Amino acid sequence: MIDIGLSKMALIGAVALIVIGPEKLPRVARTVGTLLGKAQRYVADVKSEVNRSMELDELRKMKDTVESAARDVHQSVQTSATDFQKDWDTSIGGGIDDASSPGVSSGSAFDHGTVVPAYKNPGKNWRLKRGATPQWYKARAGVRTKAQSGAARVARFRPQKFH
Template identity: 35%
Template sequence: MFDISLMEMLIVAIAALVVIGPERLPGVARQAGQWVTRMRRYVDDIKSDFSQQMDLAELKSIKSEVEDSARSLQSGLQDTLDTARSSFDSLSSSFDTRSTNYIPEGQTLDGQGTPALAGPDGALGDAAAQSSAGPDAEADGQTYGQAGHD
């Protein structure tokens, strides 16, 4: 700590013996040892406090970095969730539109017993007549599904 050699310590001990005297030297040495012990304890406490403050500062900076990363991740996930939710809503509305346009067989449009494919006078329309003829029926000399091919 003080970088004192053995020779220097011996000179200090002889000077203390001459100045203090042989009767009081053990008590003074004991008191000096207690002071050195207290000083070391204080220095260790200061070092540990300083170290704790440095660690606390590092932890605070790490905490802020983690919080920033968490906020960034959360906003990214929220954007992804919003995109998925809007896609789901558009698909859901598409399915809702299709399901409201579908009328099961045997049910009516107007609630008065008129079939869904029948016109107002009860006669089947052209589209209904063609669909009831089936895919094997010929229309204008061409089979169903092959119209417009050369």
């Protein structure tokens, strides 16, 4: 970087005082200060953007590693599940057809032809339940009973100005 000491700054100030003059020097110094401030802010913005992009690249790499690990886990679970299914089918198929095993009949509930119905939600109406709640309970619990737009809500809770 540029190494500017106190003696060099004094020399630059003396030359600026002679060249620019004492009337215009404060205005020029103010302008130079604002330009330096803008340059520093620009450099800081560029640095933060570079840091952000580096962090984004690191996050992408981390995301890729996590996704690959998840794929590996999914694949291993899938293969173990298929192996278990094959073992289960062979053990169930061998045990049911085996007449020598006591207590197991061929007409048991584990027949492959039996279809078990899937769970079905009873379909309760949550709106009806919500409407059955008393108003005093809703007021105490803080449940909103009237819809209000965002602008109206802001206007409602804005502090009043005193004249």
